[in-house]
Amino acid sequence: MGDPSDDGKVLDFSKRRPGGAGPGAPTAGPDDNPSDPVRVDQPGVPSGPGLTDRAQGAKRRPVIPAWARSRREFTSAAKGVATYTWHVASYHAVRTPWYAIRLTAQSPRGAARFVGGTLRWTRDAEGDPLRKDAADRADVEDYLRLSRQRDRRVRWRAAVAMASALVGTTGALALYVLAPSWLLNLAGAAGILALGWLGQPADAPVIRRSVEIPKATKLTSDIVLRALGSLGIQAISQAQAKGGDGFTFTAPITRDGPGWLAEGDLPYGVTAIDVADRRIRLASGLRRPLGCVWPEAVPDEHTGRLRLWVGDQDMSQAKQEPWPLAKSGSVDLFKPVAWGTDQRGRWIGVTLMFIAGVIGAIPRMGKTYLLRLLLLIAALDPRAELHTYDLKGTGDLDPVGDRVSHRHRAGEEDPDIEYAIADMRELRDELRRRAGVIRGLPRDVCPESKVTTDLASKRSLGLHPIVVGVDECQVWFEHPKYGAEFKEICTDLVKRGPATGIVLLLATQRPDKDSIPTSISANASARWCLKVMGQVENDMVLGTGAYKRGVRATMFAWGDKGICYFLGEGADARIVRSAEIDAVNADVIALRARALRERAGTLSGHAVGERPTAEASASYDLLADIAAVLPADRPKHWNEAVVALLSELRPDVYGGWSGEQLTAALKPFGVRTGQVWGVTEDGKGANRRGIKRTDILKALADRDGRADAA
Numbered sequence: 001m002g003d004p005s006d007d008g009k010v011l012d013f014s015k016r017r018p019g020g021a022g023p024g025a026p027t028a029g030p031d032d033n034p035s036d037p038v039r040v041d042q043p044g045v046p047s048g049p050g051l052t053d054r055a056q057g058a059k060r061r062p063v064i065p066a067w068a069r070s071r072r073e074f075t076s077a078a079k080g081v082a083t084y085t086w087h088v089a090s091y092h093a094v095r096t097p098w099y100a101i102r103l104t105a106q107s108p109r110g111a112a113r114f115v116g117g118t119l120r121w122t123r124d125a126e127g128d129p130l131r132k133d134a135a136d137r138a139d140v141e142d143y144l145r146l147s148r149q150r151d152r153r154v155r156w157r158a159a160v161a162m163a164s165a166l167v168g169t170t171g172a173l174a175l176y177v178l179a180p181s182w183l184l185n186l187a188g189a190a191g192i193l194a195l196g197w198l199g200q201p202a203d204a205p206v207i208r209r210s211v212e213i214p215k216a217t218k219l220t221s222d223i224v225l226r227a228l229g230s231l232g233i234q235a236i237s238q239a240q241a242k243g244g245d246g247f248t249f250t251a252p253i254t255r256d257g258p259g260w261l262a263e264g265d266l267p268y269g270v271t272a273i274d275v276a277d278r279r280i281r282l283a284s285g286l287r288r289p290l291g292c293v294w295p296e297a298v299p300d301e302h303t304g305r306l307r308l309w310v311g312d313q314d315m316s317q318a319k320q321e322p323w324p325l326a327k328s329g330s331v332d333l334f335k336p337v338a339w340g341t342d343q344r345g346r347w348i349g350v351t352l353m354f355i356a357g358v359i360g361a362i363p364r365m366g367k368t369y370l371l372r373l374l375l376l377i378a379a380l381d382p383r384a385e386l387h388t389y390d391l392k393g394t395g396d397l398d399p400v401g402d403r404v405s406h407r408h409r410a411g412e413e414d415p416d417i418e419y420a421i422a423d424m425r426e427l428r429d430e431l432r433r434r435a436g437v438i439r440g441l442p443r444d445v446c447p448e449s450k451v452t453t454d455l456a457s458k459r460s461l462g463l464h465p466i467v468v469g470v471d472e473c474q475v476w477f478e479h480p481k482y483g484a485e486f487k488e489i490c491t492d493l494v495k496r497g498p499a500t501g502i503v504l505l506l507a508t509q510r511p512d513k514d515s516i517p518t519s520i521s522a523n524a525s526a527r528w529c530l531k532v533m534g535q536v537e538n539d540m541v542l543g544t545g546a547y548k549r550g551v552r553a554t555m556f557a558w559g560d561k562g563i564c565y566f567l568g569e570g571a572d573a574r575i576v577r578s579a580e581i582d583a584v585n586a587d588v589i590a591l592r593a594r595a596l597r598e599r600a601g602t603l604s605g606h607a608v609g610e611r612p613t614a615e616a617s618a619s620y621d622l623l624a625d626i627a628a629v630l631p632a633d634r635p636k637h638w639n640e641a642v643v644a645l646l647s648e649l650r651p652d653v654y655g656g657w658s659g660e661q662l663t664a665a666l667k668p669f670g671v672r673t674g675q676v677w678g679v680t681e682d683g684k685g686a687n688r689r690g691i692k693r694t695d696i697l698k699a700l701a702d703r704d705g706r707a708d709a710a
Contacts, residue, residue: 038600041145087261092207102206110199122161137437137574219253219260219286219310221245228266231278235267250305257344259292259311265304272306273550274295289314290557294343297550299572309343315577316560321345323579326589330596331380333465336569339373340562340576348576350526352378352571353465354450356504357568358521360511360541361530361553366562368396368471370528370578371507372586375400378467378503378525379593382600383456385464387427389420391472399583400469403590404597406605412475421482424489427468427502431493437461443476451501464602466502469492473506474515481703484668491519498525509538526568531556542567622665623700625649630693636676638690639663661691666691669699 016661068074084501090098121128134143155550175187181579199227200206200354217223223499228247229240239246249264275282276295291314298305311318323339324347331337336349352374361367378384379400388399390410401408407423409416411579438446446455451463470476476486493504506524508515511532521540529541531553538554542565551573553565581589597603604610629645645661646654663673676690 003241019286081500095207097467099206100193100430103193103200105196106206106559107192107195108199110197113198114195116159122154122157124150124157127153137461154232194351219262221249221253221262223286224262224308225252227282228275230285231275231281233274233278239267241445256309257346258313259309259343262308262310263298264306265302266306268304271303271550273303273548275306275308276550276552276555276638278553286310291315291317291560293577304513305312307596311343314559315575317564318345320577320580321347323581325377326581326585327378328592329380330382331377332453333381333384333467334376334456337377338579339377340566340578342576343576348566348574350374350377350566352467352503352708353501354498355526356498356520356524357506357526357528358511358516358524358539359507359528359530360516360532360540361503361564362532363509364561365530365556366564366578367507367509367530368392369562369581370530370564371469371471371505372397372400373578373581374505375467375469376581376586376589376593378465379404379590380468380596381465382593382596382602383464385466385602385604387466387468388422389468391416391470391475396583397469397471399587399590401606403594404603404607406607408606414470417476417479417482420476421485424486427466428489428492430466431497431502432502434463435496436500437463438500450499454502463501467505468503469505469507471507472509474508474510477517478514485665487517487519488617488668491517491523494520502582511537511538516540528564529553530559530562530564531558542573546573577647623669623671623696623703625654626691626696627693627700630696632693635694636678636690636692638676638678638688639673640692663689669703671699 004010062069066653105204127146131143131146131150134146145478175478176186179187197206225240225245225247228236236246246267247264251261251263255261266275272295276297278296279293282289282295286293288310292311292313294309294311296307296309297303298307320341325331333352338347338349338352340348342348358375359367359371375386375388375397379384386395386405387407388401388405389408390401391412393411397408398410401410407419409419432449438449438451439457441461446452448483451465453464455461456465476490477483480484490504490506493502497504506516506520511529522543527542529538532538532541533554535547535554538543540549542553545566547554551565551567556563562578562580563575564578566578567573594603594607597607625646626642629649630642639662643654643657643659643662646657665675671691672695673689673691675687676692677685677687678690680686
């Protein structure tokens with residue numbers, strides 16, 4: 001009995017592994033070549049998946065197409081068909097008199113063509129070249145055979161022609177004698193038009209197309225393979241050079257919205273990201289504008305699966321449907337609201353509650369427009385309280401801020417920054433108050449320990465949505481005096497705010513670690529990234545590793561304004577084009593939002609001309625105030641003693657402060673509290689949390705030095 005491994009059914013690694021065998025293994029025989037390939041297939045197991053495996057792992061296509069299950073897409077498709085039909089009918093109806101005149105004028109030529117064609121058919125004129133060829137070749141047998149065939153055809157066709165003429169003449173006479181005049185006229189007109197249609201020149205038809213054929217050609221497998229072969233990817237080029245395709249289609253190329261969809265597997269070792277990186281060359285290979293070509297990886301598939309969508313028009317230039325909320329309607333921020341469309345033109349929604357959002361892009365790509373659109377969505381919920389800050393100072397957020405915002409400021413001057421820091425301190429206190437309210441609610445009323453739409457509607461609880469929108473947020477975080485405090489408060493709002501109904505939306509044209517601190521960007525659950533220039537900026541907005549996963553906003557062209565990668569709503573990153581709402585339309589929508597608030601009785605703050613109660617004291621300086629009230633002869637002080645002294649200095653600011661609140665307020669300045677030995681009122685010594693006067697003076701000097709340098 002020979003070696004069982006030689007039949008390819010049993011694997012014995014001890015005999016196949018080069019360099020010898022394991023302990024106790026027999027010596028290799030003369031037929032055993034260590035360089036032979038190892039066979040690892042199990043005996044009796046088919047190489048392909050069985051029926052059960054295919055049934056369990058197969059991706060089932062929907063029985064009813066997605067467009068038929070979507071009411072919006074079905075309505076849109078039906079509307080498109082009806083519009084097309086109406087256009088075609090109207091186009092030709094208007095031109096019908098001209099068609100009749102031209103066809104009538106061409107009817108004599110048509111009659112001549114009809115008679116001439118009938119005579120040629122009767123005498124078998126189409127066989128003349130064949131008979132002439134046989135005569136020229138002196139092939140008597142072929143000539144006689146073709147002549148006999150012609151004689152049979154001519155006799156049969158002559159009989160048919162005579163019978164048709166007899167029946168036609170009889171019918172015409174009967175119609176002339178018996179038919180009413182209207183039918184006779186109709187038949188005559190139809191005959192003339194038919195002869196005119198027959199007599200029209202081939203290069204000048206009477207009736208032309210009412211709709212121009214689109215310039216975009218149908219996407220075929222040959223076009224896709226040609227384009228992939230032009231990318232310069234070695235594995236694809238080698239596969240095509242060997243006679244293969246270099247790309248295996250996993251589904252037929254289908255019409256997908258206003259474009260074509262192709263999906264398939266790339267060669268081993270080639271990823272969809274490799275193709276996406278060469279999007280410009282791919283567009284050249286497809287002979288399509290760059291804004292029409294969108295390669296991407298397929299979620300939940302291997303990295304070599306490519307999905308290629310090729311649109312009929314450039315995404316940035318294609319006509320977008322009007323925003324559903326542009327003319328009417330209100331929203332519930334606890335439910336998804338449409339804000340943009342994907343490549344197919346389908347509306348994409350966002351739920352603004354329970355999130356913190358980051359918007360990043362280079363200048364002039366639509367970042368501020370996108371932030372204003374999200375704030376308009378928030379404004380259309382009459383319960384929402386808006387805090388809007390335009391740190392660029394150009395007034396882009398004024399349509400929202402002046403109409404509905406509870407707090408609003410445009411600019412980056414000192415009064416603007418002090419106004420903002422006072423408001424953020426109030427929001428930090430509001431966050432703590434809301435946390436206490438939620439903690440005190442019964443479990444059956446608040447089972448998930450977060451604000452719900454029902455709780456937000458109860459004014460007595462004060463848990464209405466609060467949406468804070470900041471454009472050019474880097475001005476806050478890089479401020480020499482309040483930057484650390486802005487960072488500390490915004491980090492707290494990003495982490496704990498969503499559960500309490502507070503939403504923070506930050507936009508910047510410099511998406512780096514200084515403009516958006518990592519502690520904030522890492523906790524943002526919604527991200528919008530328009531065009532950026534590099535990997536670092538891309539990952540700062542979309543999250544670490546996004547660039548390596550192929551989610552690259554660097555591929556957007558300069559003309560792709562308003563187009564971004566959107567990461568949120570529990571889905572993978574999607575390419576979305578935001579709704580186009582200019583300043584004029586934004587003002588109209590904001591007026592409608594103001595009317596909703598007036599009816600609901602929720603208009604407040606800046607929108608009604610109120611000044612914040614803390615504005616008069618917004619210019620207070622915590623470090624300077626502490627340095628002023630602490631006695632110079634005592635190096636250490638308890639927090640509770642410091643708070644008491646501050647309350648005497650500014651009761652309207654520090655009244656009601658606790659020792660823990662002082663600790664939190666000093667943290668952004670780098671001042672740490674610790675155990676301080678002191679004497680109580682009854683003369684006993686004790687350790688309590690406190691501060692050192694030298695730490696306060698050092699922090700004050702460092703801050704003033706940074707301000708002078710700036």
